[in-house]
Amino acid sequence: MRVLLVEDDVLLGDGIHTGLRNDGYAVDWVKDGETARRALQDNEFHAVILDLGLPKLPGLTVLKEFREQGNSTPVLILTAQDGINDRIGGLDAGADDYLVKPFDLEELCARLRALIRRAHGRTDSVLQHDNLVLDPAAHTLQYNNQNVTLSRREFAVLQNLLENRGRVLSRERLEQSLYGWSDEVESNAVEVYIHHIRKKLDSKLIRTIRGVGYMIDKPQGDAE
Numbered sequence: 001m002r003v004l005l006v007e008d009d010v011l012l013g014d015g016i017h018t019g020l021r022n023d024g025y026a027v028d029w030v031k032d033g034e035t036a037r038r039a040l041q042d043n044e045f046h047a048v049i050l051d052l053g054l055p056k057l058p059g060l061t062v063l064k065e066f067r068e069q070g071n072s073t074p075v076l077i078l079t080a081q082d083g084i085n086d087r088i089g090g091l092d093a094g095a096d097d098y099l100v101k102p103f104d105l106e107e108l109c110a111r112l113r114a115l116i117r118r119a120h121g122r123t124d125s126v127l128q129h130d131n132l133v134l135d136p137a138a139h140t141l142q143y144n145n146q147n148v149t150l151s152r153r154e155f156a157v158l159q160n161l162l163e164n165r166g167r168v169l170s171r172e173r174l175e176q177s178l179y180g181w182s183d184e185v186e187s188n189a190v191e192v193y194i195h196h197i198r199k200k201l202d203s204k205l206i207r208t209i210r211g212v213g214y215m216i217d218k219p220q221g222d223a224e
C-alpha cells in the first residue's frame with residue numbers, strides 16, 4: 001500500500017514516515033502544498049495523510065482541488081489542537097477522517113487501515129479468501145489454519161491482490177504500491193515476490209495474465 005504523507009514539520013514527518021514504513025507501507029513524503037499537488041497529479045496512492053498548515057499552498061486547497069478532479073482516494077487530515085474550524089473545513093472539503101496533533105502513531109496506523117478498508121468496500125478488518133485469512137492490522141497470515149510468514153513486501157503484494165480480487169493488477173502497479181520514490185526498486189522484484197508467495201501458499205492462488213499482470217479470482221459464487 002502506497003501512502004502520500006504531506007507534513008512540513010520535519011520531526012513529526014520523520015516519525016510518521018518511519019512508523020508507516022515499519023508498518024509495511026511504501027511512503028512518499030513531501031513538505032509543502034505545491035509538491036503535494038504535483039505528487040497527487042502524477043501518482044496513484046492508496047491513502048493520503050495531509051497536514052493543513054503547509055508552506056506554498058494550504059492543505060485545504062490541495063484537498064479541494066484533489067476532490068474537484070473527482071479523486072476518491074481516502075484522505076486523513078492532521079490539524080492543530082485549536083483548529084476546530086480547520087477540522088470542519090477539511091471534512092467539508094472531502095477529508096475522510098482527521099487526527100488532532102499530538103496523536104499516537106498507533107492510532108494513525110489504525111485509522112489508515114480503516115480508511116483503506118472502507119475504500120475497498122470492506123467492513124471486516126481481516127481479508128478472507130477460501131482457506132486464507134490475512135490480517136493487515138496484526139500482519140498475520142493463516143493458510144489452512146497454519147500460520148505462514150511472509151516478508152513485508154510479499155505480504156503487501158498479497159494484500160493488494162486480495163483487496164482487488166477479480167481485477168488484474170499490472171506489474172507496474174504492484175511495483176508502485178511497494179516502493180516510495182526514495183526506495184531502490186530491484187528489477188523483477190514483483191515476479192520474485194509472487195514466486196515466493198506461490199511457494200509458501202498455493203501455486204494456483206495467483207494467476208499470471210500474460211502480458212497484463214496478476215490476479216486472484218473472486219471466490220466462486222461471489223457476484224460483483
Ligand code: CA
Pocket residue numbers: 007008009051052053054
Ligand atoms: Ca504544518
